[in-house]
Amino acid sequence: MNYLFRRTPYFRLFVSLTLPLLLALYLPSSDLQRRLNPNRLRSLRPLNSSRYKMTQDVEMKEVPAPSNSVSSTTPTTLHYLKEIASLLETAAYSKEVRRVVRAVRLTMAKRRKLSVSVLSAFLSFAFSPGSEAHTRLSSYLPKDDEHDMDVDTATSATQAPKKHASPELEIYCYLLVLIFLIDQKKYSEAKACATAGIARLKNMNRRTIDVLASRLYFYYSLSYEYTGDLAEIRGNLLNLHRIATLRRDELGQETLLNLLLRNYLSYNLYDQAEKLRSKAPRFEAHSNQQFCRYLFYLGKIRTIQLEYTDAKESLLQAARKAPVAALGFRIQCNKWAVIVRLLLGEIPERTVFMQKGMEKALRPYFELTNAVRIGDLELFRTIADKFSNVFSSDGTHNLIVRLRHNVIRTGLRNISISYSRISLADVAKKLRLDSPNPVADAESIVAKAIRDGAIDATLDHANGYMVSKETGDIYSTNEPQAAFDTRIAFCLNLHNDAVRALRFPPNSHKEKESAEKRRERQQQEQELAKHIAEEDDDEF
Amino acid sequence: MDAKLNELTQNFGRFKAALIRNDFDTAANLLSDLKVMLTEFSSLPPLYQDTPNAAKELEVARDIYEHAVLLSVKTEDQDAFERDFFQLKHYYTDVRNRLPPSTQEYPILGLNLLRLLVQNRIAEFHTELELLSSAALENPCIKHAVELEQSFMEGAYNRVLHARQTVPHETYVYFMDLLAKTVRDEIAGCSEKAYDYLSIKDAQKMLLFPSERELLAYINEDHPEWEVKNGGVYFQKAKETAPCKEIPSLQLINQTLSYARELERIV
Known part of the structure; x- marks a missing residue:
C-alpha cells in the first residue's frame, strides 16, 4: 500500500524535476567528463545509495582522490537546501503560505539526493551548533564515515552562525530528517524524530507552518505504518485532529482525517471510520491528493455498508481525479469500482480492464466480471477459488461472497429472456443450484427476483413453471424521457462546476472587492444625495 | 483490591x-x-x-x-x-x-x-x-x-x-x-x-402454517387485499394497475423551465 503514500503527492512534479537533475548527475560520471575534469570525480561520492559505493571504490583506485573537493555535489544539494531555507524565511516573514507549499514541493524533487553529510551540514547551517534543536536532530542521523564529517564541519564552520532559526525552518528540518530516515528504512529513528517534531508543533500556532505540519503528520503515520503499529498512534492522531480543528488549520484537518480513516480501515474498523467521517467538519478540499484519498476511503466505507450507488460515485471520482502517475492508487480504486458496479448489477466495459499498466493487476477481476456476465455459478466459484489469495489480500473477499447473489440474478435474467415458459426444475438445473431441494429453492429465488423487479415473469405453482411476460415497448413509457433528463442534468451540472472552478481561490480578492464595493456604494450614495438635493430644489 | x-x-x-x-x-x-x-x-x-x-x-x-x-x-x-x-x-x-x-x-x-x-x-x-x-x-x-x-x-x-x-x-x-x-x-x-393465484393448500404450505384457519387469520390481519375464493388465494388486487397513459404535464413543465433557466445562465 506504499504507493498511496509514495506516489500521489506531487509525484508528477517530482519526476519532471528529478529527471533532468539525475541526468545532470549521471553525465559527469561518463568517461568523457572524467577525462576532461578529473577534479569533478569527487562529485559522485556523497550519494547515499549503496549502489554508488561500488563505482566510487573502483574510481578511487583509478585516480587518487584530489585533496581539494569544494566543488562537490554536497554543496550543490546543500546550496539548494539553503535556497529553500531562505524561501521559507521569506515565507515566514511575509506570511505567505504559497511559498511554503513551493518549498515543500522543491524538497520532494531533491528527496533522493539527501545524505547524512548534506543533512548535517544543513542542520549546522540552520541552527547554531550545540543548540538544543541541533543536537536533537543530529542525534537521529546515522554516523557517516569521518572523512565526510570533516569536510562538512569545515564548510559549516565558515558559515556565520545563525542567531535564531524561525519555527518554519525548524519544522522543515524535522521534516527533512524524517523523510531521509524513511527513505533509508530506519523506521525506529523515524518514529522518534516524527514524535519529537510533533511535540514541537503543538506549541506553534502559525498558518505558515500548517503545510509543513501536514506533511509531518503524514510521514509520522507512514513510519508507524511501515512497522505495523498504526493502532498505537490513533489516539495521538485524534488529538492532533482536534488541535487542527481548533486552530482552523484546514489542510491539517484534511490530512489528519485521511490518516485516521486509513488507520481505522487498515484494521477493518469500518464502523468507527464512518462515525468519525460523518462527524468531522467538511470544507472545500485544499489538496487534490488528500481529496482523492478521502474519496477512496469514503467509497470503501460505503461499499461495506451496502450503499453501492454512492460508493460507485466516490470510487470512480477518486480514480479519475488521481494523478496519472499514481498508478497503484488508481488500480486499487478500479478494483473496488469494478466490484461495486458488479454488485449494482452493471457490467463494467472491457476498456476498464485494458487501461495502461493495469491489465495484469485487474486480470482476476476481469475473469470475475466475465463469470458474473455469463451468470454461471460454477465458473464463478472456480474463479473465486482460483484467485482467493488475491481477493483476500485486496480485502475484497467478503464482497466477492456477496456477488454470488448477482450471478444468480444474471443467470435468471438470461433464462427469462430466452424462454417464454420454462419448468422450475430446468431453471434449477441451468443455474446449477446445489442444494437438497433445488426446485423449491428455484421457486423462491425466482419469486424474489420477480418481486425485486429483476425479471418480469409470473409463476405457476400447480404446474411448476415460470412464464415470462412479453417485454413492453419501452418507448411508450416515461423511461426515455427520464433518462434524457438525467443526462441533461449531468451536463448542466458539469458546466456549472466548471464555471465555479474558474473562480478565484477563496479570500484572495476579498479585500480588493470589498474596497471596490465600498467605493461603488459611496458613489451611489452621493448620486442619490445629489438627486434628492435637486428634487428639493425643484420643489421650491 | x-x-x-x-x-x-x-x-x-x-x-x-x-x-x-x-x-x-x-x-x-x-x-x-x-x-x-x-x-x-x-x-x-x-x-x-x-x-x-x-x-x-x-x-x-x-x-x-x-x-x-x-x-x-x-x-x-x-x-x-x-x-x-x-x-x-x-x-x-x-x-x-x-x-x-x-x-x-x-x-x-x-x-x-x-x-x-x-x-x-x-x-x-x-x-x-x-x-x-x-x-x-x-x-x-x-x-x-x-x-x-x-x-x-x-x-x-x-x-x-x-x-x-x-x-x-x-x-x-x-x-x-x-x-x-x-x-x-x-x-x-x-x-x-x-403468482396470480395459489390454492389454499399450497399457500398454507408455503407460508408455513400448520392449519388453514391460521392462514386465513394471517391473511385477514396482514394482507386484507388478498382475495380468497373458490378454494384459492388470488393476488390480483395487490398488483398495481396498468400504467396510465397520461402525460405527466406538471413534471414536464418543471423540467423544461429548469432547462430554460440553466440555458439562460450559459448564454
Missing part, C-alpha cells in the same frame, strides 16, 4: 447459579450489582490501567458480560443484548492479546450477527463481518450466520428455515424463531408479486 475481586467473583458465582436455575429476576438484579462493582476496577475499559491483577480482572469482567449476553437472550431482550454485547466487544478486540481466548467468543459473535440479520440491519452485519479473520469465518457458529444471510439475500427461504434444525448453539433458537417470522413476511411479499 483483592478483597474487591473476591467479592466480585462470589457475586458472579451467585449470578451464574441464578442463571442456571432460570431465575431471571434474581439474575437481572445480581447483574446490575455486578456492573456497578465493575466500574470500580481501573484495569477495565476504558482506562486499561496496568494493575497487578489486571489480567484476572479482565477475564472475570469478560466472563460477566458473556453471561449478561446469554441472560439477555434468555429473557428475549434485544436492547439489553445490544448494550451488553457492545460492552463485551472491547474484551474481544482491545485486550485480545492479554487474555486467553474465550470459548464463548464465536458463539456470541455469531449470535450478534444473527441479531443484526433479524433486525434487518444488513449494513451493520457486513461491517461486523469485516472485523472477523478468515479463521473466524470458518467457525461453525459464524458460518451459520453468514450462510443464512446469503440464502436470505438470494431468496432461498426454505434453506433459511431448514437451518433452524442445525443450530450450532442452543441460544440461537430464539433468534431463529424471530427469523422465521421475517421469512414468512418475505415469502408473502414475494408470492403476491410472483
Whole structure:
C-alpha cells in the first residue's frame, strides 16, 4: 500500500524535476567528463545509495582522490537546501503560505539526493551548533564515515552562525530528517524524530507552518505504518485532529482525517471510520491528493455498508481525479469500482480492464466480471477459488461472497429472456443450484427476483413453471424521457462546476472587492444625495 | 483490591447459579450489582490501567458480560443484548492479546450477527463481518450466520428455515424463531408479486402454517387485499394497475423551465 503514500503527492512534479537533475548527475560520471575534469570525480561520492559505493571504490583506485573537493555535489544539494531555507524565511516573514507549499514541493524533487553529510551540514547551517534543536536532530542521523564529517564541519564552520532559526525552518528540518530516515528504512529513528517534531508543533500556532505540519503528520503515520503499529498512534492522531480543528488549520484537518480513516480501515474498523467521517467538519478540499484519498476511503466505507450507488460515485471520482502517475492508487480504486458496479448489477466495459499498466493487476477481476456476465455459478466459484489469495489480500473477499447473489440474478435474467415458459426444475438445473431441494429453492429465488423487479415473469405453482411476460415497448413509457433528463442534468451540472472552478481561490480578492464595493456604494450614495438635493430644489 | 475481586467473583458465582436455575429476576438484579462493582476496577475499559491483577480482572469482567449476553437472550431482550454485547466487544478486540481466548467468543459473535440479520440491519452485519479473520469465518457458529444471510439475500427461504434444525448453539433458537417470522413476511411479499393465484393448500404450505384457519387469520390481519375464493388465494388486487397513459404535464413543465433557466445562465 506504499504507493498511496509514495506516489500521489506531487509525484508528477517530482519526476519532471528529478529527471533532468539525475541526468545532470549521471553525465559527469561518463568517461568523457572524467577525462576532461578529473577534479569533478569527487562529485559522485556523497550519494547515499549503496549502489554508488561500488563505482566510487573502483574510481578511487583509478585516480587518487584530489585533496581539494569544494566543488562537490554536497554543496550543490546543500546550496539548494539553503535556497529553500531562505524561501521559507521569506515565507515566514511575509506570511505567505504559497511559498511554503513551493518549498515543500522543491524538497520532494531533491528527496533522493539527501545524505547524512548534506543533512548535517544543513542542520549546522540552520541552527547554531550545540543548540538544543541541533543536537536533537543530529542525534537521529546515522554516523557517516569521518572523512565526510570533516569536510562538512569545515564548510559549516565558515558559515556565520545563525542567531535564531524561525519555527518554519525548524519544522522543515524535522521534516527533512524524517523523510531521509524513511527513505533509508530506519523506521525506529523515524518514529522518534516524527514524535519529537510533533511535540514541537503543538506549541506553534502559525498558518505558515500548517503545510509543513501536514506533511509531518503524514510521514509520522507512514513510519508507524511501515512497522505495523498504526493502532498505537490513533489516539495521538485524534488529538492532533482536534488541535487542527481548533486552530482552523484546514489542510491539517484534511490530512489528519485521511490518516485516521486509513488507520481505522487498515484494521477493518469500518464502523468507527464512518462515525468519525460523518462527524468531522467538511470544507472545500485544499489538496487534490488528500481529496482523492478521502474519496477512496469514503467509497470503501460505503461499499461495506451496502450503499453501492454512492460508493460507485466516490470510487470512480477518486480514480479519475488521481494523478496519472499514481498508478497503484488508481488500480486499487478500479478494483473496488469494478466490484461495486458488479454488485449494482452493471457490467463494467472491457476498456476498464485494458487501461495502461493495469491489465495484469485487474486480470482476476476481469475473469470475475466475465463469470458474473455469463451468470454461471460454477465458473464463478472456480474463479473465486482460483484467485482467493488475491481477493483476500485486496480485502475484497467478503464482497466477492456477496456477488454470488448477482450471478444468480444474471443467470435468471438470461433464462427469462430466452424462454417464454420454462419448468422450475430446468431453471434449477441451468443455474446449477446445489442444494437438497433445488426446485423449491428455484421457486423462491425466482419469486424474489420477480418481486425485486429483476425479471418480469409470473409463476405457476400447480404446474411448476415460470412464464415470462412479453417485454413492453419501452418507448411508450416515461423511461426515455427520464433518462434524457438525467443526462441533461449531468451536463448542466458539469458546466456549472466548471464555471465555479474558474473562480478565484477563496479570500484572495476579498479585500480588493470589498474596497471596490465600498467605493461603488459611496458613489451611489452621493448620486442619490445629489438627486434628492435637486428634487428639493425643484420643489421650491 | 483483592478483597474487591473476591467479592466480585462470589457475586458472579451467585449470578451464574441464578442463571442456571432460570431465575431471571434474581439474575437481572445480581447483574446490575455486578456492573456497578465493575466500574470500580481501573484495569477495565476504558482506562486499561496496568494493575497487578489486571489480567484476572479482565477475564472475570469478560466472563460477566458473556453471561449478561446469554441472560439477555434468555429473557428475549434485544436492547439489553445490544448494550451488553457492545460492552463485551472491547474484551474481544482491545485486550485480545492479554487474555486467553474465550470459548464463548464465536458463539456470541455469531449470535450478534444473527441479531443484526433479524433486525434487518444488513449494513451493520457486513461491517461486523469485516472485523472477523478468515479463521473466524470458518467457525461453525459464524458460518451459520453468514450462510443464512446469503440464502436470505438470494431468496432461498426454505434453506433459511431448514437451518433452524442445525443450530450450532442452543441460544440461537430464539433468534431463529424471530427469523422465521421475517421469512414468512418475505415469502408473502414475494408470492403476491410472483403468482396470480395459489390454492389454499399450497399457500398454507408455503407460508408455513400448520392449519388453514391460521392462514386465513394471517391473511385477514396482514394482507386484507388478498382475495380468497373458490378454494384459492388470488393476488390480483395487490398488483398495481396498468400504467396510465397520461402525460405527466406538471413534471414536464418543471423540467423544461429548469432547462430554460440553466440555458439562460450559459448564454
